[in-house]
């Protein structure tokens with residue numbers, strides 16, 4: 001175990017793991033294993049990127065980790081819970097309380113202000129739990145949102161909206177944040193700023209981030225990069241430059 005991510009006292013503590021995870025789609029005649037025997041662990045206090053070509057199984061793996069889809073075989077454990085032992089209701093409660101989500105398209109409620117969006121999850125929980133206001137205030141401050149809390153999403157830039165979405169994903173102190181192409185709708189500079197903030201917020205916290213991306217620049221902000229091809233994890237590396245990640249992605253893609 002290396003210690004290349006020095007900031008977090010939680011680095012090394014596993015927050016989610018899979019064991020021989022497999023998800024098949026299709027009928028008997030044409031079955032595809034979108035995830036084909038993945039055994040992998042994700043740590044607290046670290047941003048892990050999952051990269052790979054289109055169709056390599058990245059989103060399927062993320063959906064299985066979040067309990068949004070169910071494996072054909074194998075197991076997922078998240079924050080100490082074996083997801084296979086939970087019914088849909090318990091999975092939904094676990095998602096509410098222990099997971100946060102950041103999507104490419106921001107997914108903010110247009111009629112609500114930035115602050116109301118950040119506080120939406122605490123209102124919707126099965127067991128509503130008020131946010132820790134000190135943590136919420138520090139998120140708002142570190143994400144540079146203080147001056148825009150009363151604005152609705154249409155009055156915010158894409159980068160500002162994504163920063164609100166990150167505050168919303170982290171405000172209830174989840175165990176894991178799942179981010180699917182979080183910079184997909186942002187220009188390069190804005191995307192970098194957003195990822196830099198996300199990575200800094202996570203290092204030193206007990207939350208782990210799992211980020212799916214096509215983009216080597218986005219992946220270069222991760223503490224660890226997993227590369228998928230044909231449903232398998234074919235490469236695992238510690239933090240790397242965008243150029244090295246791009247070269248490895250190209251190599252993996254042509255190694256078919």
Ligand SMILES: Nc1ncnc2c1ncn2[C@@H]1O[C@H](COP(=O)(O)OP(=O)(O)OP(=O)(O)O)[C@@H](O)[C@H]1O
Pocket residue numbers: 025026032033034052053054055056057058059060061214
């Ligand atoms: N609901 C589904 N029904 C049938 N096949 C599916 C389904 N979801 C995914 N697949 C197949 O599983 C494989 C992996 O898909 P997945 O969406 O996980 O890829 P991905 O790596 O996220 O791709 P992208 O980068 O394009 O988002 C693909 O071959 C896809 O067609």
Ligand SMILES: [Mg+2]
Pocket residue numbers: 058059060
């Ligand atoms: Mg996908």
